[in-house]
Amino acid sequence: MPAARPKTLSAPPALARGAMRITPLGGLGEIGRNMTVFEQDGKLLVVDCGVLFPEDHQPGIDVILPDFTSIRDRLADVVGIVLTHGHEDHIGGVPYLLRERADIPVIGSQLTLAFIEAKLKEHRITPVTVHVEAGDVHRAGPFGLEFAAVNHSIPDGLAVAIRTTAGLVLNTGDFKMDQFPLDDRITDLRAFARFGEEGVDLFMTDSTNAEVPGFTTSERELAPAIDQVFATSPRRIIVSSFASHVHRIQQVLDAAHAHGRKVAFVGRSMVRNMGIARDLGYLTIPRGLVVDFKKLESMPDDKVTLICTGSQGEPLAALARMANGDHQIQVGDGDTVLLASSLIPGNESAIYGIINKLTDLGANVVHKGNAKVHVSGHASAGELVYCYNIVRPRNVLPIHGESKHLRANAALAIRTGVDPAGVVLAKDGYTIDLVNGRATISGRVPAAMVYVDGQTVGRATEETLEERVRLRESGVVTVLALIDPATNALAEPLEFVTRGFVRDDRTFDGAAAEVEKALAAATPAQVADLEAVEGLIAGAVSRYLRRVLRREPVVIAVVVDA
Known part of the structure; x- marks a missing residue:
């Protein structure tokens, strides 16, 4: 050991x-x-x-x-x-x-x-x-x-x-x-x-x-599988890879050249890094192979290859935007998407989600799980x-x-x-x-x-992220409370405004009673502090929703003096 x-x-x-x-x-x-x-x-x-x-x-x-x-x-x-x-x-x-x-x-x-x-x-x-x-x-x-x-x-x-x-x-x-x-x-x-x-x-x-x-398998052993993708794809080929994976991009360029396809790089980091690799001699690009993306729009689909970022499911990367339909490249029936990279632990859900979306759009998605396209x-x-x-x-x-x-x-x-x-x-x-x-x-x-x-x-904390997750998963409940300052009691029934939180007419029926208990038990110091009162109300509603409905939305209280 x-x-x-x-x-x-x-x-x-x-x-x-x-x-x-x-x-x-x-x-x-x-x-x-x-x-x-x-x-x-x-x-x-x-x-x-x-x-x-x-x-x-x-x-x-x-x-x-x-x-x-x-x-x-x-x-x-x-x-x-x-x-x-x-x-x-x-x-x-x-x-x-x-x-x-x-x-x-x-x-x-x-x-x-x-x-x-x-x-x-x-x-x-x-x-x-x-x-x-x-x-x-x-x-x-x-x-x-x-x-x-x-x-x-x-x-x-x-x-x-x-x-x-x-x-x-x-x-x-x-x-x-x-x-x-x-x-x-x-x-x-x-x-x-x-x-x-x-x-x-x-x-x-x-x-x-x-x-x-x-x-570990040699990089050269991937060439037949990548070549097979280019030989059998009827329409466009969209390759997603790390913007720094020069070796893999070289293999894709070689295959595209061999099959008479033109190539365009998509995404700022991909364009930048491949330009650097080419200028320094780490990437060999046959004359005329790589063209501006705009030129590919007028070419037959079976002569087009696009190389983009987003192989790890990054939400703002080109591939994710294509999968979501909000990119100028619209993926459709007959297109082939080649994911030429491994899955970094923790990214699996995002990547498989993108694969499913691309498949729903009619694309044939080739990845490490179904072909030998990455080592x-x-x-x-x-x-x-x-x-x-x-x-x-x-x-x-x-x-x-x-x-x-x-x-x-x-x-x-x-x-x-x-x-x-x-x-x-x-x-x-x-x-x-x-x-x-x-x-x-x-x-x-x-x-x-x-x-x-x-x-x-460094300003976002674990608590920040926990709150964001709660907002995403359970929504937010805003409690509007009108309080009589003389009695520290509710002057009118509570109002509840929700966003992303599913409710019906009876969801908050028992919440007012919990709030009244919390206010009655408040100390003089708490009563005199508006933020403390808002905290008491938010806490009471949160506990009620967690106990009765097993839900944990973000609860915000807004108190107004009657």
Whole structure:
């Protein structure tokens, strides 16, 4: 078994001289908002700063950020932000961190920096960037950084080895071991082996597919299924994918070209990212293949391919708007919709809802569940074991995954011979200290969900979301009460105004009696406070509806003096 987690954790003690502290602020217990802070000799290094996409119980939220509370007073000590690759769950939070200190150096590969620079431009931030490639060595304060190529579902992914006086940490980032990648850039196991020979004191490994046996399928094996879609589709083909999934888009472009179809990109992020990938040489587009969307409107349907965002059911993305009928692209009989991506945990309901809507419109929806049109970008159990046997780390910290994924990864590490006492199962906010070659949990710092709601950051709370869910599920009841200030009793019968709450003539028959009881039991201080009186009335009506009708709408009371 892995090392046991302490039952209670408080703020960590001062870091011992010469020790390194590792603090994951996201990505441990969820798929997304990956961020880890490393501390050595009073300086901080951030690896990745991503976002998490909201689930159904978080209505109105755009994205969810890591909690910067523990480093907010120490931003001057941050010597750099290392980005392992360009996916949103690893770079999407960078603009929000740079809002707090804009000159933190951002370190990454060419494509990763290009994606984040385009994103930062929208936030009107000009970053300080440091371009690195696989094999490069870079110094950031007390942290010696060496980068190694890893294969993932986006080009230019990097693992990072972090050297300090406390030891060597190897962070894989997101990776797999595709032996036949589309860009012929394989995970550099020779570098992993070299780090292993040097002695890896802490191995931080991608856990997403730790429960999946064997090896992840090669990207090239998808080509026949994608080609079959293009060969058999009678009308338009609408492909939905991540706006950063360059490899998958390349396969779609190749298939469209082979079958004589023109292609248009739909959606701002898709147009932007594919333009960047093309300009930097990561995407090969035959001359004349990609055209403006407007030109496709006059072409025969069987010569049209559209590539858009929305593969995760995002409500404002192009695919969801098409499914809801409020997009300029109207899906109809004979169209084929190809979902060329995996299902991120938590998004299943939204995605299946869109699939059903598209099917109702007459489209043939092709997805991972009924065709071999997507493979994961993460290492399966066989690949993780292979890496453990190569690296032979002293300590292991599984990262990037839900609890079940972290535990499965930990079990693999132990099976390969890693001392169970050195396998650390942590959560967001846990601090792990590397001292004298041993990694142990030392405390805990704040690591709450930070919600981005339109232009506001961090103002929406769990209570806000609970109220929104209640509004969505049970509606709202407004109680209008006319009260005699002399007697503190109802001067007229209560009036009830409802929105989204189903009622009949007898729904509120017993509510007035509950309100009268509450008013009669009120203290003089409560009677003198209008807000307190409104709270008493709202509480009385809420309890009545919950007890009698088993309903929990949001109840608002408005009191007027008679």
